[in-house]
Amino acid sequence: MDDLRILRLQVVKRRAGERVVVELDNGSTVEVDPEIVVRCGVKSGAAISAETVERLRYDDELLRARRRLTKYLSLRVKSVADARLYLERAGFRETIITAAIADTAERDLLDDQRFAERYVRTKLKTATVGPLRLVAELTAHGVDPSLAERVVAPQYDRAWQLRAAERLLRKRSQSRSGTDDEGSDKRLYEFLRRRGFEEDVARELAQRSTW
Structure with missing residues (x-):
């Protein structure tokens, strides 16, 4: 396939900032970030292959994904899966998402x-x-x-669980004082298990007669 030719570059202002519209001699256009124009050496009058045009689109989308993800991560630390879901909801392609996450992880912004x-x-x-x-x-x-x-595990050892579960049951007992379901062992055990305490901890605390 014959190369295309770049007719002109036009800077336009968008809500997200300046963009460059690359007009080609086949009537099509490519809109990219100014950084992509400089990085790829795009100039008016130059020949450009169809493959390079697609590369411009890819690089521009990847740059937008990286910037968006960096801003997202600046607000709060996120998991890799959270970051992926964020970019998916933003409408980025899978290949772009994978590349953006890999780049962000390499820069130690995602771990x-x-x-x-x-x-x-x-x-x-x-x-x-x-x-x-x-x-x-x-x-x-x-x-x-x-x-x-x-x-x-290091933060939630058995001793910590016993202390925390005891505080939780005391608080529960105070708030439910006088009610019929105040204290069966089974209810207390299930209460602690629902809150993520290990089985032996829940059983030991539920069997105490102080609640």
Whole structure:
């Protein structure tokens, strides 16, 4: 296939910033970021192959995905799966998403272990839940289960679980004082299990007679 020729470059202003419209001699146009024009050496009057035109489109879409993802990650640490879902919802192609995530990870802006560690630290401060709940929440964010368990386990050992579960049951007892379902062992056990406490911890606390 014969090469096309670039007729002219026109700078236009869009809501997201300046763009460059590349007009070709077959009547088609390609709109790209100015950075792509400079990087690829696009000039008026130059010949350009159809493959290069497609490469311009690809590079431009990848640049937009990278910028959008970087901005997204600047607000809060996210998992790889969260980042992928964000770009999917933004309408980017799978090949672009994969490349953008790989590039972002190489720049150390995306890391599931860092996400998991931050998530666990936050939960320790804001919610009284057991380790099983935390592992389930992390895997729901796409974190590998084995990684989730490794991050959670040191923070949620048995001693911590016993203290946390006891506080939770005391609080529950105070709020339900005088009600009929205040204290069966089975209800207390199920209550703690729903909140992610391990089976032996839930059983031991539920069998105490102090609630």
